[in-house]
């Protein structure tokens with residue numbers, strides 16, 4: 033089902049608020065992985081506010097859909113999304129990074145409500161997602177598993193081990209996204225360790241692949257609808273995104289993989305998002 | 310010592326302004342001038358570990374493998390087989406765990422000349438939390454035969470260790486911090502030899518054995534105890550975890566009969582365990598305690614807070630020394646050799 037105009041407007045508004053909150057948390061926490069959090073904000077928004085079958089009041093509800101942030105350093109984006117969805121009060125975000133708080137840079141599933149899986153070391157999340165998807169089959173449960181993988185993260189051999197397994201076991205209940213922002217820490221993915229032809233790689237590994245604009249809710253919705261209807265095996269949605277999306281001076285600058293914000297920069301970041309509205 | 314390269318003038322006396330990682334990058338670059346066999350390797354952490362400094366100077370001798378640590382160590386082994394000397398840099402959690410078997414079986418089993426510079430050791434990654442803390446790396450890599458394991462106390466010692474590891478004809482693992490650890494040494498003018506502990510403070514009542522960023526705090530604690538309570542604390546900077554300086558430990562047992570170890574690492578299997586092995590084999594009575602991260606996953610937080618929480622800062626060391634000084638144990642027949 034295509035998005036209705038009011039749904040699209042609502043998602044855009046939520047994504048904007050999430051981006052604004054990411055900027056604020058980055059400012060008061062002393063620093064965060066802001067670039068990659070902003071690039072995947074629209075994917076998180078459409079999943080958490082349109083598709084995931086979840087109940088924030090019951091984070092442990094056994095039949096809930098599962099979400100795995102394989103690029104675990106995006107924890108700041110995930111935490112903000114969970115707070116907006118009602119898993120915990122937004123005030124808790126004040127404690128992001130603080131000693132002993134529930135919310136660290138890489139979210140801990142034993143501490144933060146709504147976090148299904150702890151991640152942070154690259155190349156582990158997709159394997160855990162395969163495990164969750166296989167478990168649904170064994171337990172005859174209806175849940176679907178969604179996972180966001182980083183493009184740089186896709187250098188890890190374990191991503192491709194998981195890819196092989198998901199195809200082998202024909203995990204149609206598994207949908208993965210690649211946050212294709214074309215950047216990692218040391219620079220552009222194609223300069224550091226080339227990934228292309230990325231879609232052909234996933235296809236060769238037996239996945240159905242959809243390539244979309246990762247900031248276009250209609251395209252994202254179309255690809256997710258395709259994955260939900262598809263009964264054959266796992267689907268990879270390669271979402272073309274912009275690292276730092278929404279904050280003009282961060283966009284496409286690898287230096288903003290991780291950073292802090294204060295004073296004039298913070299004001300500029302806020303103003304840039306205001307213009308997005 | 311100073312070096313001028315590509316317009317860059319730098320002395321290790323700038324250690325106050327440079328992090329251990331920055332110093333490492335500069336020293337490696339300087340070594341690279343003299344050793345054409347050195348190659349630099351990283352896994353999307355060239356900037357973060359500062360091996361990128363070497364890469365800028367020697368682009369044809371620097372290789373980034375992307376986020377793929379297993380491949381990183383396998384490739385290093387292949388290069389070393391052909392006579393090159395790879396310096397491999399990534400965070401210590403990933404060097405010791407993500408690439409564990411590649412380090413053990415490809416590099417150590419074949420006794421290859423690979424130098425691992427593992428950064429962000431212990432809990433120094435602070436708010437990044439347990440996924441990025443390496444509180445098990447020393448236990449893990451200490452068990453690998455052929456591997457030399459070094460934990461420098463500060464930037465100056467990191468510089469010395471990086472130079473010294475070139476003299477070791479086999480694999481070396483050097484674990485450094487994130488930076489911003491306070492400086493322990495005033496100058497490079499002290500004897501650094503792999504395998505020989507440095508006595509930072511002489512003492513006869515109790516011996517503190519420590520490594521890495523904890524050394525600074527142990528020295529502070531020893532000063533306070535000497536000045537305020539007249540307690541004489543020997544502080545040994547055990548910068549080499551393997552091979553461990555058995556002689557220095559045995560002297561400490563005989564001379565002080567009380568030993569406490571402190572490390573930014575789990576109490577399971579690291580420096581403390583290495584020292585305990587020697588103490589136990591000495592056959593002498595000795596009040597002994599290991600301090601560090603307990604057998605649990607470390608919490609996230611600001612690095613200073615974590616050191617305080619795990620009682621490996623000056624306050625924690627003072628408290629623990631007090632405890633161990635008050636402990637009773639049975640004297641053995643060699644008791645009179647206590648000084």
Ligand SMILES: Cc1ncc(C[n+]2csc(CCOP(=O)(O)OP(=O)(O)O)c2C)c(N)n1
Nearest residue numbers: 068152153154182183184185215216217353
């Ligand atoms: C195994 C492992 N190696 C290295 C790192 C350090 N690290 C954190 S984020 C990152 C780059 C991630 O790039 P990408 O997956 O493209 O994420 P994005 O650009 O979307 O932030 C690296 C190397 C890590 N977390 N885990």
